[in-house]
Amino acid sequence: MKKMVSAVLGLAMGLGAVAAHAQDDKNAERLNNSANVLQEIMATPDKGIPQSILSGAYCVVVIPAYKKGAFIVGAQYGKGAATCRTPTGWSAPVMVKLAGGSFGWQIGGQSTDLVLVAMNEHGLQHMLGAKFKLGADAAASAGPVGRNAQAGTDWKLNSEFLTYSRSKGLFAGINLDGTVLDADDDDMRAEYGANLPFKQVLAGKTPVPANAQRFVRTTAKYFVISKINH
Template sequence: MRNLVASALLAVSVIAAPAAHAQVPDKLVHRIEASHAILHELMNTPDKGIPLDIAASAQCVIVVPAFKKGAFVIGGEYGQGVATCRTPKGWSAPVFVQMAGASFGFQIGGQSTDLVLIGRTHESLNHLLKDKVKLGGDASVAGGPVGRSAQASTTELANAEFLTYSRNKGLFAGIDLQGDEVNQNVKDTAELYGHDVSFQKILSGGVATPAPAAHFVRTVSELFRKGRARKGK
């Protein structure tokens, strides 16, 4: 009888495991995969990407794949992304964020670009814990320098809480995101973890990284490690 019960429990656990993994919507897995691909390409183009000195100072990293800009006299911007922050035990499990902004001018057409935001101070984590952060208002922001040996040497760059980059056709360049807002995406984050969990708990390292996001966090960690290794030379 005991063996029969044990077999039944084992069968239930085997069935439940794939079911639990299947609960993560495909759109969220795709967003994480796209973010990972952007960072992986960034690491493979050091002469045309984010300087390793900047990566070494990173406290938080936000990746927004396919950030969209469209305009007809009054333009709008919108994107969904993934964020992780550094903790004493390594990089945190990710949370989902969304970015939105508005641009004004006589523009017709639209474009899509990949964004990477590097939070360089401990305040960048505190700002991500708020429901909404306005770049250039609540948090200082500047387009980041590009290239293997480039540094944030000007006063504006040195004092910026977030350095921002865009990717177009494989090349990274600094981008002006003044006025854009970064919001918590509580709904998508809850869907990833299967229940409501605070951004503070996740970004402080209090939650294990889900399997679908493990490679994304490893890539951020590797980028940070390479930056620290170069800085130590």
Template sequence: MTAPLWAESKEDTEKRIREAGAVLKELTEAGDKAIPRDFLERAQCVGVVPGLKRAGFLVGAQYGKGVVTCRTTGPSGWSAPATVRIEGGSVGAQIGAGETDLVFVVMNQRGMDRLMQDKFTVGADAAAMAGPIGRTATAQTDAQLHAEILSWSRSRGVFAGVTLNGATLRPDKDDNRNLYGDVTLKQILTGEVMPTPAASALLTQLGTFPPHKG
């Protein structure tokens, strides 16, 4: 089992959104060790989990709260960020104990549809792979281009591709209600909800990755 994740105050959730924006900026501007731009331009949705925790007494067990935003036709090109919970999986076993920053991208409509469910398990409901790193990575990643979810982590300064297989993702309904009122995850991610000012840095950074042409 994993540690419980209680609802946060609106202020705490907005702080997490700002942290997600900072993490995304750092991991997309790291030069040859960054998330490849091509994958961000192809992504339908992007998720960031700042400070994913691994429970030291349970091998591989981890839990965390993060945010997800999806492409829309609105002015910013991206939806307001929805808050999500991630539990389980083997990320902790791949990167060691302690806290980890996690970024994942949803690459196609099928993966996006899975994301909008009340709960889905990565690997069982959506195919996932570890993401490649660096500007030249796209030349050798045909397999990744066909995955529904790609993911990367940073732990104690080490940045690497990791797989989310076995992890469960679900909307954090209480935190989303604190931010936006009584709306569904789908309403948030399809652009029916206005983002709060806390999302400014996150959406600005995502705006530097226009949709892939061709």
């Protein structure tokens, strides 16, 4: 009997280790895809996030495209990562999920990349709180695109977040009102070994994991470039 119990416990521990490793791989892929999205968008300045916006960003959230089976029927759902600016650089990422709304993650069967940019202290505070609804808890607007973010809009004054989408090679601002950005607790535990508070991670009090360094460096790179050129 003792041998059977030991065997069952050993199998359970083994399966747990396999599951944890698989989740680590998913996080690494998500973080790498998030870096790719930023890099590809900013590689075309005339069609990317304006430097005047990125140079003033407090936080950047990227929800990269997902593979088959990643969408829930009747709802919109995606996972990604976020990093915030601190006095010593950009923070380690937090793992997030975005759900709700009928904005259409799929156009003609193709998934959509999303980018959210926190533009002021209020946006940062919402990020530190880990969960909020765009358009209700946090004011959000479809962001302008291109080299010049000239204003026929009031985003500079009123928007805590500017929101963007990319699908089929097209990049544009998008209305995400009604969607909820929330902590992805399971992925946070897989990434850091514990469900760390957003405030601790985004304040720069947690070292950047190895699998997240490219995402954080890519964000920092385009922030610095935008600062220099703006």
